[in-house]
Amino acid sequence: MTRLSSLVALVAALSGLLVGYATGVIAGAEAPLTKEFGLQDQNALRGLLVGCILIGGFFGAIFAGAIVKHIGPRRMLILIGVVFAVASFGMSYSEHAWPFIAWRTLAGFAVGASTMVAPLYVGETAPPNWRGALITGFQLALTMGILLGYLANLAFAETENWRLMLGLMAVPSLILVVGMIPLTESPRWLLLRGHKEVAQRVFRRIAGFDWPPQEMAQVLASGQLEADWRDLLRPRFRPVLLVAVLLFAFTNLSGIDVILYYAPVIFAEVGFDGTLGPILATVGIGTINVLATIAAMWMVDRYGRRPLLIGGLIPMAIAMAMMVPSLLFEGAGWNAMALVALALFIVSFAISLGPLPYVIMAEIFPVQTRGVGMGLAAAAAWAVNALVSVSFFSLAATFGMPSVFGMFALICVIALIFVVIYVPETRGRSLEEIEANLVAGKPVRRLGEVFD
Template identity: 40%
Template structure:
């Protein structure tokens, strides 16, 4: 069933799906506070630390494959419920871990849940949201990620050396996700793809609520139905993503996630206390508090990005984000290379600027655009491939950071991340379209027309 109500129902849907983002952020960020007591209790070395930390993105990589394979058949709702079960099991196993390998296995299970949910939550929201608010609503997922990260930092501070309790807290939002999604139906677009027209019509009417007229709902339903009928037939194949009409969408989705990860965000999230330690913050409490400050900036600037995304568009925000992160990382790298006496202040200021620029654009927009640019028939498959790129490079960055840090130093690592952000400026300028204010069906028609995806948004919608 789908909850009855007015137009606020779409916000409830986005909030429930966004709990998956809270879990994503929490389970990635909690390791920052748990690493110090884990090092002491389990006696792990740098290689084991990298493996245990990277188990989450590795599991998410596999989860993305599973999600992409099952999304069309099982639906968005069922997979979100399944991911909630995986989150719960992983959190409880982590809390009760008896050694390094047990904890690594538990975090691998959590990663599986993240990989599935990180695909399904943005897709679920995107396929339910009205065009005018789609960007902001999908961005709720990224806001939830930042809230989860901040929550993990605060839990780490509150429980100090009690790492088992840190991990156990993650079961609470997992149960909330399961309970919330239980009362929702699948998206109108998925229901139509499976011939469930009456359910799809009722779902759309309830999502839009009394704020939309009957004629508006009917017109939107007819447009969705036309797109769904055009995309029914044989099962989507990987070769479909390489077809000339779809390949530009694949390049954009994969490219944005690759750049997002290679900008170094998860190295910062996982290892922020270690970065502050290298920058002169000797007290572990001070390191955690400074890290929590980064988490607050992350949340606040994500809110700013949400307010702007449907107003000034995706492309401008991406250009702003890549420019800001490049400058911030460059400042940190220069400060570390010169051995400046004010390195601590440079690190704190640089990381805050970096996180602010990332949160306003580079964080949410790959998730938003991944859920927008693909045609309906291959949307789940395309998002699966983009997610594989995301988690593959996430694993690479997190696993390699301790090793790179020992060989290149802080200046070398952050200098490389700054170069990636400069490359992001060029990629956005040359490849990324403007999808603001364009319906999913209009985006698909533009792809089918054979015109450059980059030109989307420059044309009137009826000419696309």
């Protein structure tokens, strides 16, 4: 791994930190926002206050695929940083609920675009043996952003200064913009735009060796085939689209969004009282999330994608099942079980469904549909994320919180079955090798295998 490829991954990961901060900071800001905007008896609007960023994320991911094809992932990440900064200022100066929702939806556009563009950029510049770890760096930055959001909640909990909680997001936004300016563009994007000599020089700087001519020829041949979202519905590409979309759908249906966005509400349900108690417990969960994701970076290119997904989903299902009686019954023992269950879920998620959908998404789409395919997969993630987050208060009020967590446990079991049957192992394979298997008609489950 070269210094440049590491630097590209590090700076691009800042967009992940912004995604985490923008989505996580609402956990502690929701209560003072609700109070200031007078939304105590408006559950639907409270849900929209939280979930509007996810609606924006859906559209950001959809349109990012088309935009990045024309301007390249590097310039797209600069644009994303600018949008984050503008939205941050807009939210912090909002005086009413609907302007706040509009600015937060704009932030969501940058959030959704980041989850598609950053993994694409890193995936196209990382060596195969380090690709999983470097893309997982995006998820690590995301979890660090969530933790920073929780720490901002804690810092301003007594004063309930939600404006500063949200305004601080402008700082890493501007760092992302400045950091991306001197970096190089993706060599694959440069090659497809006709800059062959520049692409070869960039590849040599990133990889440390010359770009094999056969791989360049394959990229050019594949890229000359114009593609749009309809091509992904054809029999050849449909299986990889389904794998990417359903992995993200299961990620957001597993219960992670409810835990991350409504952690203080959940901790209040299991016995943490006062203003600081639930937020302190939330910070603890955020810290566990970061530490487990660091472990995932080390594990993903050593043990592979499938073993981590399977090994993570089993305890995730168990943890969600443990939450059901913990919420049904009262007492210190049940409260302790809830804490153990939440910690177990976060650790298991952080080494499996947290980073790996981003890694697999960046690997399995062929070059001519990569931007569009990753955009659709990320959009599906944010659509499901928005559905779960916006409806949480209403679902909990209608069916009860124990039933909601029981549903999450069932979804984790279904996700486990899906992974066992359909998800390929792509560890150590180049993007061109994976694409060659897809073009040759190999089943999606076997895309990472070596064939004679």
